[in-house]
Amino acid sequence: MDIRLEAIRHAYGDTEVLQDISLAIPAGRIVCLVGPSGCGKSTLLRFIGGLERPMEGRVLQIGAPPEGCLNPLTFVFQDFALLPWRTVQGNISLVLEDHGIRGKRARAIIDDVLARTRLSDFASALPKQLSGGMKQRVAIARALAVNPAVMLMDEPLSALDSQTRELLMDDLITLWTRQPFTSVYVTHNLAEAVRLGHRIVVLSRRPGRICEVVEIEKPLAERLYADPDLDEVQRHLWEMMRDEARAAEEELIDV
Numbered sequence: 001m002d003i004r005l006e007a008i009r010h011a012y013g014d015t016e017v018l019q020d021i022s023l024a025i026p027a028g029r030i031v032c033l034v035g036p037s038g039c040g041k042s043t044l045l046r047f048i049g050g051l052e053r054p055m056e057g058r059v060l061q062i063g064a065p066p067e068g069c070l071n072p073l074t075f076v077f078q079d080f081a082l083l084p085w086r087t088v089q090g091n092i093s094l095v096l097e098d099h100g101i102r103g104k105r106a107r108a109i110i111d112d113v114l115a116r117t118r119l120s121d122f123a124s125a126l127p128k129q130l131s132g133g134m135k136q137r138v139a140i141a142r143a144l145a146v147n148p149a150v151m152l153m154d155e156p157l158s159a160l161d162s163q164t165r166e167l168l169m170d171d172l173i174t175l176w177t178r179q180p181f182t183s184v185y186v187t188h189n190l191a192e193a194v195r196l197g198h199r200i201v202v203l204s205r206r207p208g209r210i211c212e213v214v215e216i217e218k219p220l221a222e223r224l225y226a227d228p229d230l231d232e233v234q235r236h237l238w239e240m241m242r243d244e245a246r247a248a249e250e251e252l253i254d255v
C-alpha cells in the first residue's frame, strides 16, 4: 500500500503548523522526515496515522495492505510504550489478543517477530530487565507482529545513547534488507536519516513546508558507518537546514 499526501495545511488556533505538503510514500521504502523543532513532523505523522485530520488536504491510502495485515498504520514511539508487568512475548501477544489471535497462530507470529528482531532468547524477560535498545527492539517486534502496511516511527532512537543508536540502525537495516517494510521515520538526527532513508523530506521551520526531497539510491545494506557518500548528503541536508534551525531556535527563545 502506498500513501499519498495531497496539499495538506494545518493550523492550531492562530499557529500555522503545516503548509502545502504533498508527498508520495511508496510501499517498501523508508521515508524520513527531518526539520527543525516544532516544524510539524509529529503532527504530519499523526495525520498519516489517522489520529488527527488536517484542516485542508488529504491523506490517501492507495492499494491494499499486505496479506495478513492486522493494523495498516502502526506507530513506534520514542519511549517504547511497553507494559511493565508483561513479558516480552506478553507485550507482543497483547496486540494480537486485540484481534482475537491466540494459541498456535499467535505463537507462530510471536516466534517469527522475535527471531527477526533477535529477541528469541528474551521472550520471558520483563521490560525492566532489558536495556533501552532491547526495549525498542521489543517495540519494533510488536509493531511487526501486526504486519503493518506502514510503520510510523516518531524519533524511535532518540532516547538511546549513541552506541545503542548505531546498533539499532544496523538492526533496522538488517530487518529491512531481509524483508522490506514501509516506514515514515521522523528524526532530528541527519546521520540517522542518511543511513536509513530511501527518501529524505526536509521541512522548513514552522509553518513546515517541503524545502527539498532528497533520494538516496545506495542500497541500505551498503550504507556503512562514516560512509563518505552519506557524509556528503548529510552535509547538503545540514546546509539546507542550518538557517531554518537557527531561526526556529531563536523563535522558541523569543516566546
Ligand SMILES: Nc1ncnc2c1ncn2[C@@H]1O[C@H](COP(=O)(O)OP(=O)(O)OP(=O)(O)O)[C@@H](O)[C@H]1O
Pocket (backbone or CB within 6 Å): 012, 015, 017, 035, 036, 037, 038, 039, 040, 041, 042, 043, 044, 188, 206
Ligand atoms: N494538539 C496541539 N494543539 C496545539 N498546538 C499543537 C498541538 N500539537 C502540536 N502543536 C504545535 O504545533 C507545532 C508543531 O508541533 P510538532 O510536535 O508536530 O513539531 P515537531 O516538528 O514534531 O517538533 P519536535 O521536532 O520538537 O518534536 C508546535 O508549535 C506545537 O507546539
